[in-house]
Amino acid sequence: MDNDNAITPKGDKPLTLDPEAATEEYNVHGLTIEHFPGDVMGIGVPAPRMSWVYDFEPPEGAQILLKIRRRVPGGKPTDENTYLPAQQSVMVPWQFNQLTSRERVVASVQVVTSQHAPLGKPSEELHFETGLLQEADHVADYVGPSWPEAETDHRHLPLVRADVTLREKPASARLYLSALGLVEAEINGHKVSEDALTPGWTQYEKRIPCWTYDVTDELNAGGNAMGFWLGDGWYRGRIGFDGGYANYYGDRIGVLAQLEVEYADGTTEKICSNSWDRQWKVTSGPIVSSDMYEGECYDARLEQPGWSTYGFDDSAWKPVAESFCDPAKIENPEILSIRPQEKHEPISIKKIGERSWLVDFGQNCSARIRLHLHDLASGDTVTLHHVEVLEPDGSIATRTLRRGQQLDSYTSNGQDAWWEPRFVMHGFRYVQIDGWPGELTADDMDCRVYHSELKRTGELETSNEMLNKLHHNIVWSMRSNFMSIPTDCPQRDERLGWTGDICLFSPTAVYLYDVEAFLNNWLQDMRTEQLKWGTIPYYVPFVPLGGWAHPSAISEWGDAAVAVPWTLYMDSGDIEILRENYDLSHDWVDEVAGYLSPDGVWDRKPEFALGQLGDWLDPTAPPENPALAMTQKELVATAYFARSCSEVTRMAQILGKDDDAKHFGELYKRVRRGYIDRFSNMDGTMTSDTQCAYALSIAFGLLDDDDVRRVKAGNRLAELVRDSGGKVSTGFAGTPFVLPALSMTGHDKEAFILLESDECPSWLYQVKMGATTTWERWDSMEPDGALNPGGMTSFNHYALGSVAAWMHSHIGGLEAIDPGWKHFRIAPHMGGDITHASTSHITPFGRAAVSWKLVDAEGKESTDGNRLEMDVTVPVGATGTVELANHEPCELKAGHYQLTVNR
Ligand code: BGC
Numbered sequence: 001m002d003n004d005n006a007i008t009p010k011g012d013k014p015l016t017l018d019p020e021a022a023t024e025e026y027n028v029h030g031l032t033i034e035h036f037p038g039d040v041m042g043i044g045v046p047a048p049r050m051s052w053v054y055d056f057e058p059p060e061g062a063q064i065l066l067k068i069r070r071r072v073p074g075g076k077p078t079d080e081n082t083y084l085p086a087q088q089s090v091m092v093p094w095q096f097n098q099l100t101s102r103e104r105v106v107a108s109v110q111v112v113t114s115q116h117a118p119l120g121k122p123s124e125e126l127h128f129e130t131g132l133l134q135e136a137d138h139v140a141d142y143v144g145p146s147w148p149e150a151e152t153d154h155r156h157l158p159l160v161r162a163d164v165t166l167r168e169k170p171a172s173a174r175l176y177l178s179a180l181g182l183v184e185a186e187i188n189g190h191k192v193s194e195d196a197l198t199p200g201w202t203q204y205e206k207r208i209p210c211w212t213y214d215v216t217d218e219l220n221a222g223g224n225a226m227g228f229w230l231g232d233g234w235y236r237g238r239i240g241f242d243g244g245y246a247n248y249y250g251d252r253i254g255v256l257a258q259l260e261v262e263y264a265d266g267t268t269e270k271i272c273s274n275s276w277d278r279q280w281k282v283t284s285g286p287i288v289s290s291d292m293y294e295g296e297c298y299d300a301r302l303e304q305p306g307w308s309t310y311g312f313d314d315s316a317w318k319p320v321a322e323s324f325c326d327p328a329k330i331e332n333p334e335i336l337s338i339r340p341q342e343k344h345e346p347i348s349i350k351k352i353g354e355r356s357w358l359v360d361f362g363q364n365c366s367a368r369i370r371l372h373l374h375d376l377a378s379g380d381t382v383t384l385h386h387v388e389v390l391e392p393d394g395s396i397a398t399r400t401l402r403r404g405q406q407l408d409s410y411t412s413n414g415q416d417a418w419w420e421p422r423f424v425m426h427g428f429r430y431v432q433i434d435g436w437p438g439e440l441t442a443d444d445m446d447c448r449v450y451h452s453e454l455k456r457t458g459e460l461e462t463s464n465e466m467l468n469k470l471h472h473n474i475v476w477s478m479r480s481n482f483m484s485i486p487t488d489c490p491q492r493d494e495r496l497g498w499t500g501d502i503c504l505f506s507p508t509a510v511y512l513y514d515v516e517a518f519l520n521n522w523l524q525d526m527r528t529e530q531l532k533w534g535t536i537p538y539y540v541p542f543v544p545l546g547g548w549a550h551p552s553a554i555s556e557w558g559d560a561a562v563a564v565p566w567t568l569y570m571d572s573g574d575i576e577i578l579r580e581n582y583d584l585s586h587d588w589v590d591e592v593a594g595y596l597s598p599d600g601v602w603d604r605k606p607e608f609a610l611g612q613l614g615d616w617l618d619p620t621a622p623p624e625n626p627a628l629a630m631t632q633k634e635l636v637a638t639a640y641f642a643r644s645c646s647e648v649t650r651m652a653q654i655l656g657k658d659d660d661a662k663h664f665g666e667l668y669k670r671v672r673r674g675y676i677d678r679f680s681n682m683d684g685t686m687t688s689d690t691q692c693a694y695a696l697s698i699a700f701g702l703l704d705d706d707d708v709r710r711v712k713a714g715n716r717l718a719e720l721v722r723d724s725g726g727k728v729s730t731g732f733a734g735t736p737f738v739l740p741a742l743s744m745t746g747h748d749k750e751a752f753i754l755l756e757s758d759e760c761p762s763w764l765y766q767v768k769m770g771a772t773t774t775w776e777r778w779d780s781m782e783p784d785g786a787l788n789p790g791g792m793t794s795f796n797h798y799a800l801g802s803v804a805a806w807m808h809s810h811i812g813g814l815e816a817i818d819p820g821w822k823h824f825r826i827a828p829h830m831g832g833d834i835t836h837a838s839t840s841h842i843t844p845f846g847r848a849a850v851s852w853k854l855v856d857a858e859g860k861e862s863t864d865g866n867r868l869e870m871d872v873t874v875p876v877g878a879t880g881t882v883e884l885a886n887h888e889p890c891e892l893k894a895g896h897y898q899l900t901v902n903r
Contacts, residue, residue, distance in 0.1 A: 008899070026062070026111040026120030028052045030846070033107075033128055035517035035572070036336070037455040042131035042176075042212025044332030047094035049576075052109050052123060053846040054876040057894055058086035061114040066095060067122070069106045073172065073262040086111060089877055090820065090844040091574055101133040102174070102260070131212045131332035132176055132258075138210070138327045140272035142180050142254030143280055144230060146321035152246040153238055157423075159285035160228040160255050160320055163310055164271050169221045170261035178210035178330060180323050181253030182233035182423045186308035187218040187226050195337040196368075196450050197425065200484035201234040203525040203541045204249040205532075208325065209333040210256065219261065226271075227308025228255040231290050231423025234541075238291055241494045242546025244403065254323030256330070274322070281317035287422065293404030293493045296421035300413040301378060334521045336453035338425075338484055344447040349440055357433045357440045358396070361447050364388050364429040364773040364796055366480040366490040370420035370446040371410070375437045378414035382435040383407060386428035388491055388773075388795040392785040396432045400793045404493035425450060427480055427491030427796050429772060451479050452518060457842040458511040460804070460812050463835045463861070466758070467807070469767045470774075474801035477773040478509055481798055485522050485541070489776065489794040496539035497522060500613065503560035504736050505798045507805040510571035511841055519568055520577055526561060527584045536561045536588055552606040553592055554613055555637035556733050561588035562644040566651065573820015573844055578651050586660065589648045592641055593667055600674025602641050603634035612637050615692045618731035619761040619778045623790030626777075629731055631692040635679045636733045639696035642671045646701070672702055676709075684712020691720050692734025698741035714745025721750040726757035728778060736802035743810055743829060751810070752832030755803065763803060774801040812839020813850045817881070820844045826872055826892070827883040828852050830903075835861040846875030854903075870899040 032038060033048035050066070058064075064084045071077040082095045099105065110122040132138055145158045175192060177185055178199050185192040192213050199209040218224075230253050231237075238244040259271040273280055286303045290296040306312045347362035361367075369384060376382065386406040387396040398405060406426040410419050433440060460471050480490045486509075488498040502509070502519070509515045526540045529551075533542065536558040537551035544550070565581035568574070595604045605611045610627045614636045618629035627633075645668035652661035679687045680703070686693040694717035697703050703710035720729070721742070730738055742751040758764035761778030769781050776797035780788050787793055809815035813828030821843035828837060828850060838851030850872050854865035874880040876894040883889050884901060 025056055026058060027055055028064075028109050028111055028120065028123040029055070031107060031109055031123045031126040033126070035514065035520070035574075036128070037514060039127040041129045041214060042210075042332050043128060044131055044133060044334065046098040046100070046130065046133060048099075048128070049091040049093055050107065051090045051092065051844060054089060054111075057876050058111050058119070062086040062119060063112050063114060063116070065110045065112045065116065067108050068096060070096075070099070070103055072100060072103050073260065074266050074268045083112070083116065099130045101130055101137050104129045129212065131210065133332070135327050135330075138256070138258065138330050139270060140176070140256045140258035141274045142178070142256045142323045142325050143273045143275050143282070143320035144180070144252055144254035144323045145282055146318050149251075151251070153291065154289035155232065156284045157232070157287040157290055158230050158282050159307060160230060160273075160280060160282045161307060161312070161314060161317070162226050162271070162273070162280045164224045164226060164259065166219060166221060166224060166261060166269070168263055170216060170219050171264045173214070173216045173219050173259065173261040175213045175215045176210050176256075176258040176260070177213060178208055178256040179230065179233075179235075179254065180204075180208070180250055180325055181235045182231035183255045184229040184422050185213075185226065185257065186228070187215055188220070188224055189306070189309045190218060192218065194339050196340070197233065197338045197423070197484065200333070200335075200338065201541060203528045204235060204329075206329065206525070206528045207331050208329050210330045211333060211337065215259070223310035225308055225310040225312065226257060226259065228257065229285065229287065229422055230255055231287070233292060233423060238293070240496060240543050240545040241402065241492075242548075244493060245543045245545055248543050250323070252323035254325070273320075275320050278319060280320045281314045282320045283314075283317040290421070290423040292424055293406065293495065295405060295407040295409070296424045297409045298419060298421065299411040300415070300417060300419075301411060303413060335484075335518045338450055339453050340448040340450055341479070342449050344449060346442050346445070346447070349442065352432070355434060355436050357436055359431050359433065359440070359445070361429055361431075362772070363476065364427070364480070365449050365476055366425050366427050366451055366483060367447050367449045368420050368424070368426060369431060370418055370448055372416075372418050372444040373410055373412055374416045376412035376414065378412060380435065380437070381409055381411045382433060383409045385432045385434070386426040387430050387432070388428055389781065389787065390430060391787065396430060397787055400787060401491055402493045402791065404491060404495075406491065420448070425483060425490065427489065449479075451482050452484055454482060454513040454515060454518060456512065457514050458808060458840065460808055460837070460839045462811055462837040464756070464833060466764050466767050467755070467811075467834075470763050471804060471807060473767065473771055473774050474508065474798065474804045475512060477796050477798040477801050478505070478512060480773060480796050482513070482515070482518060485525075486519065488799075489797050491796060492794060496543075497525075497541060498539045498557070499526070499536060499560035500557035500616070500732060501797065501799045503556060503563045504732060504802040506564050506567040507736070508798075508802055508808075510567055511805065511808050514842070516568050516572045516574065516577065519564055520580065523565060523581050523584065527581070530561065530584060530587060535591060547609050550607070552608040553595065554606055554608065555602060555640045557613065558588055558592070559640045559644045561585055562647045566647045570816055570819050571821070573818075573822060575654065578655060582651060582655060585644075585648050585651060589644055589664060589667070592644075596671070597674070599677060600638070600670040600672075601634060601678050602637040615731040615733040617777055618692070619729060621731065623788055626790070626792065629692070630729070631688040631690045631734065632679070635675075635686070635688050635693055636696065638671060638675045638679070639700055639702060640733070642668060642675055642702055643700040645671055675702055676706070680709060680713070684709045685716055686713070689716070689720070690734070691717060691729045691738050692731070694720070695730065695734050695737040695741040698744055699737035711745065714741070714747060717741055717745070718747040718750040721754050725759065726753040726762070727759055728754060728757075728761045728763070732799050735800055736805065739803060739806040739810070743806070748810075748829050748831045751806075756832045763800070771795065774798060776800075808839055808841070811837050813837075813852065814839050814841055814848055821848060821878055823879050823881070824848060825883055826850050826880045828870075830854060830863075830868070833863055835863055835865070840873075843875060843878060845877035847873060848875055848878065848880065849873040866903045868901045868903055870901070872897045872899060
């Protein structure tokens with residue numbers, strides 16, 4: 001029988017082999033560069049780091065044979081290879097001469113002995129290619145309309161075209177594509193790619209992405225044509241709330257297209273957009289107007305069939321005008337594009353009036369509808385109004401969208417057509433279609449879900465279906481809001497990169513998807529804005545809007561400058577992320593240090609009408625004042641700042657910046673002392689006797705030096721949870737930390753009570769009310785189905801979904817201890833009504849997984865079961881420590897294990 005205290009793992013399949021016996025098994029897979037998930041075109045890194053994954057621990061002395069074949073267009077391929085010690089497999093530095101522009105690489109790795117004899121098969125080949133790396137490589141200009149345009153909204157959008165004659169069919173061809181505004185490209189009448197909202201949103205004053213496409217198959221010998229749809233997008237369209245801001249980055253849109261072809265004999269040719277060779281023409285197209293939030297209006301009567309094919313008569317078109325942009329700003333994207341991800345079928349289609357229909361797709365998300373328009377007379381208009389929810393009377397709820405009405409319209413030319421808007425994105429579950437002739441059926445539409453392409457890395461499943469649904473909703477809110485930048489919501493007139501939201505959600509995001517490149521890309525813009533405004537603006541990229549026009553340092557939102565890079569580092573172990581963001585984090589902490597009172601408390605009011613946002617959207621806050629919380633704002637501000645000081649100290653230590661580490665370490669001590677002296681009483685209570693106050697104090701380690709206060713604070717937090725009847729009492733700031741703080745102080749029971757409650761406010765209340773994404777407010781919808789009357793009511797915000805980080809680490813039981821999951825914790829906590837759970841995360845070393853169940857003496861699943869059965873996977877290169885209540889910790893090397901433990 002098992003010793004009660006000891007965990008005895010059984011490795012049914014250890015990840016080490018006898019090298020003599022099984023040489024064929026040392027295979028390598030998952031070869032990648034940087035943070036790209038696989039093959040990639042148009043990278044901007046001349047010396048990309050490489051990573052791969054082992055199925056089995058390479059034997060002593062084993063090496064890696066890294067082979068590449070590289071070639072620039074017009075040149076001959078060269079083969080290069082090198083041998084490396086096999087221990088290193090994550091972000092291995094580039095081993096060859098730096099890559100130049102347009103260079104194509106095919107790479108593979110293979111495990112070999114120290115004598116270089118093969119020990120396994122070579123990995124699958126990885127294909128990647130650099131974009132244009134030098135400023136001088138960009139020969140093309142941005143070109144667009146050459147007529148006077150309306151000054152702000154609802155500008156008629158242009159089409160740009162050019163004929164191109166090629167002496168023969170190219171052996172290979174690339175299109176380098178960018179836009180001031182948005183662009184969709186066609187060659188010879190075909191869309192070049194499925195990418196949407198190209199080139200995405202960056203801080204355009206500093207950088208504009210240029211994407212690389214392989215267009216070899218699109219081009220023919222002789223006459224070809226290129227055509228471009230142009231949209232206003234973030235560049236000059238109306239963005240933001242309080243009336244929004246149009247023309248923020250500029251008032252002239254344009255496309256940059258550089259087509260580079262290579263012929264079979266190795267010669268190359270470039271065709272570049274410009275305003276001087278008379279080949280590039282522009283005219284008004286069928287998109288009468290397109291506003292990212294308000295919707296797109298399309299008039300098919302204005303179509304010009306064949307406009308993007310060779311020989312089209314463009315004599316009535318005008319020459320293009322150049323829209324000037326400094327080529328130094330053009331860069332290769334570090335993230336993947338926004339692309340269609342899946343299709344949703346309607347779950348109901350209801351006729352609600354003469355020519356009016358209501359369609360329910362069953363899932364709130366970011367999507368667009370591709371509609372089959374038929375049986376319409378020329379001039380007939382069909383409109384599509386997209387909403388997240390319905391009013392209690394069954395009508396579409398449009399008030400919460402504010403100005404972002406998400407209303408598309410299509411005016412027919414009398415012909416059959418499939419149509420999807422091009423330069424908008426909508427956050428919706430329901431669509432009302434008006435003006436529809438006859439019967440509307442599922443065959444008439446495709447609902448296409450969009451977001452930035454990301455690799456899924458984390459899963460969780462439990463025996464509680466409501467919790468599974470909550471987790472599913474959290475994933476959907478993340479997917480809806482990872483749209484080139486991390487946004488707050490995808491539907492109303494906002495959709496901004498609110499720093500506070502992702503500050504809270506990033507620990508969940510890094511587990512669910514590989515977001516290192518995505519968020520690191522956005523952090524670059526945060527740095528640009530910090531240098532421009534002297535602080536971290538409320539949202540990034542920043543656009544001055546209404547009462548938020550002047551950035552002022554705000555706690556928690558600004559602390560994203562430290563928390564997000566730190567979270568990315570902990571998940572990936574990529575020290576470059578710390579290096580790149582160190583000045584951002586450092587300067588934020590330095591700035592706020594200047595606002596502290598002598599005792600180290602951040603109580604100076606920001607120069608901003610709402611002051612600190614504090615525990616934003618605390619459930620007691622009235623609908624019209626989300627910042628009116630129970631917890632003192634200066635307590636929240638000081639707690640978050642203390643955490644930032646501690647994290648930036650660790651960053652400085654890791655980067656070897658000893659003076660900074662000392663300086664920030666001392667600052668941390670001062671802030672923590674000030675926090676305790678000002679907000680914590682001797683009896684362990686806090687000046688704000690709230691869940692948020694205790695949660696932050698415990699989870700941020702602010703009471704760690706005083707066991708008595710910490711224990712008392714934990715007890716008081718648990719008591720508050722019991723007193724509330726298990727209802728949530730925290731807003732944005734406190735929510736991610738309540739369950740961790742309860743668990744850290746031995747109150748799992750209360751943590752599960754809070755998580756499994758379905759009374760408003762709680763996470764499962766939303767689920768009970770039929771939510772398919774996570775809401776902005778605990779009571780975005782009231783129990784009678786009425787919508788919260790607040791002007792700020794969304795059904796698709798990820799911030800309160802930050803609870804998933806605890807679900808992963810405590811219900812599933814996986815959590816990184818060392819950066820990059822080199823060492824991680826396997827520590828499921830049993831509680832509530834959960835009898836089994838499983839979770840997995842693809843770490844830089846491969847997949848880590850736990851799945852467990854509680855069984856009774858008969859072997860039946862039961863919460864009272866006293867036997868815990870666990871399956872655990874530890875990937876090669878990492879170690880896991882099993883930590884279970886009442887048991888000695890147990891170290892696991894790479895392997896698959898079965899553990900049975902008596903509780
Ligand atoms: C956004 C939030 C954001 C907040 C800050 C809201 O309008 O949707 O998620 O963090 O403003 O005040």
